Amino acid sequence: xxxxxxxxxxxxVLDTLVIGGGQSGLAMGHYLKRQGxxxxxxxxxxxxxxxxxxxxDTLRLFTPAKFDGLPGMPFPGDGLSxxxxxxxxxxLEAYAxxxxxxxxxxxxxxxxxxxxxxxxxxxxxxxxEAGNVVVATGCTQAPRLPDFAPGLDPSxxxxxxxxxxxxxxxxxxxxLVVGLGNSGAExxxxxxxxxxxxxxGKPGGELPVRHGRTAARxxxxxxxxxxxxVLTLGTPVGRKAAAHKLAHADPLIRTKSKDLAAAxxxxxxxxxxxxxxxxxVAGSPLSDVSNVIWCTxxxxxxxxxxxxxxxxxxxxxxxxxxxxxxxxxxxxxxEFMYAAVxxxxxxxCRDARYLAxxxxxxx
Numbered sequence: 284x285x286x287x288x289x290x291x292x293x294x295x296v297l298d299t300l301v302i303g304g305g306q307s308g309l310a311m312g313h314y315l316k317r318q319g320x321x322x323x324x325x326x327x328x329x330x331x332x333x334x335x336x337x338x339x340d341t342l343r344l345f346t347p348a349k350f351d352g353l354p355g356m357p358f359p360g361d362g363l364s365x366x367x368x369x370x371x372x373x374x375l376e377a378y379a380x381x382x383x384x385x386x387x388x389x390x391x392x393x394x395x396x397x398x399x400x401x402x403x404x405x406x407x408x409x410x411x412e413a414g415n416v417v418v419a420t421g422c423t424q425a426p427r428l429p430d431f432a433p434g435l436d437p438s439x440x441x442x443x444x445x446x447x448x449x450x451x452x453x454x455x456x457x458x459l460v461v462g463l464g465n466s467g468a469e470x471x472x473x474x475x476x477x478x479x480x481x482x483x484g485k486p487g488g489e490l491p492v493r494h495g496r497t498a499a500r501x502x503x504x505x506x507x508x509x510x511x512x513v514l515t516l517g518t519p520v521g522r523k524a525a526a527h528k529l530a531h532a533d534p535l536i537r538t539k540s541k542d543l544a545a546a547x548x549x550x551x552x553x554x555x556x557x558x559x560x561x562x563x564v565a566g567s568p569l570s571d572v573s574n575v576i577w578c579t580x581x582x583x584x585x586x587x588x589x590x591x592x593x594x595x596x597x598x599x600x601x602x603x604x605x606x607x608x609x610x611x612x613x614x615x616x617x618e619f620m621y622a623a624v625x626x627x628x629x630x631x632c633r634d635a636r637y638l639a640x641x642x643x644x645x646x
Contacts, residue, residue, distance in 0.1 A: 427582045
C-alpha cells in the first residue's frame with residue numbers, strides 16, 4: 284500500500300520490512316511469503332549475492348554444499364563439494380527468483396526510527412513504514428582496521444581483506460598479512476605462491492581433522508549438530524563458547540599452521556603499531572615490507588538505527604533475535620545471536636524460522 288507523506292513523496296506501508304538481502308534476509312523472506320505477509324526486502328548491493336561476489340576470487344565455503352541451501356531449495360550439485368563464493372552468490376540470486384521474493388537492490392537504508400507505533404526507514408528521499416522490521420545486514424558490515432593503519436608509509440600497499448581480490452593487486456616484495464584467522468591463513472597461503480609472505484598473530488586453535496570430502500561426509504554432520512543444538516545460549520557450554528568466540532579468533536578450518544609453514548610463510552607476533560612508517564612487531568619495525576593485508580575482521584555498524592537497543596559493545600540487546608526493548612524490531616545473521624552457527628547459512632535458516640513464528644500481526 285502506498286501513501287503520500289507530508290512532503291508529497293510516496294510512502295510504502297508494509298507489514299514487515301527486511302533490511303539486508305543476503306542469505307539471512309532471503310531465508311526470512313521465504314517464511315514471510317509462506318505466511319502471506321505484505322513485506323519488502325531492501326539490499327544495498329546492486330545485485331543479489333554481491334556481498335559474496337565482492338570477496339576474494341578463490342574464496343570457497345567451509346561447509347559442504349549439502350548444508351548450504353536455504354529453506355525449500357537445496358544447493359545444487361555435489362553435496363560433498365565446497366562451493367565457491369560466486370556459486371553461492373548465483374544460488375542466492377536464483378533462490379530469490381524461484382520464490383519470487385520482493386527484493387529491491389541498490390537501496391542502502393540511511394536511517395531507521397520508530398514513530399507513532401510504526402518503524403520508518405528512509406533512503407535517498409524514499410520512505411517505508413512497517414509494523415515489524417528485521418535487520419538482516421549481517422556481521423561483516425564495516426571492516427575493522429587498527430587506529431595506527433594510516434601511519435604506514437604511503438609506499439606500502441595496504442588494504443583490508445574485504446578489498447583483496449588476488450595477488451595481482453600487490454607490489455613486488457614482501458607481504459605482511461595481519462591476523463591469523465581463517466581469512467588471514469587462506470590469503471597468506473595464496474599470496475605466498477607469488478610473494479615472500481609473513482603472517483602476524485596467533486591462531487584461535489585449529490580444526491583437529493583435515494578439511495575435505497571425508498570431513499564433509501563424517502565430521503561436518505557432527506559439527507552441524509553441535510553448532511545448532513549444543514553450542515547455544517541456552518546451554519552452559521554454549522554460553523561459555525559464545526564468550527570465547529566473541530573475544531577470540533575462530534579456529535583454523537581448512538588452511539592450518541603447518542600448511543603455511545610448508546609454503547614458506549614466516550610467523551611473527553601481532554603488529555602493535557607503526558614506527559617511521561613501518562609496522563612494528565615484537566618492538567621493532569619490519570623494514571622490508573611492501574604490502575600489508577589487514578585480515579582484522581569486521582565491527583558492528585548500526586549507526587543508522589535510531590532506537591538505541593545496543594549494549595556498550597554495540598551489539599543488539601536481544602534474545603534469539605527479538606529486540607528486548609523495542610517491540611516489532613528483530614535481528615538476524617549476527618555472530619552467535621543464539622548459536623555458534625547464527626552467522627552462517629545453517630544458522631540463518633533456523634533463526635529465520637524461529638523469528639517468523641514470533642513476528643506479531645500488524646494493522
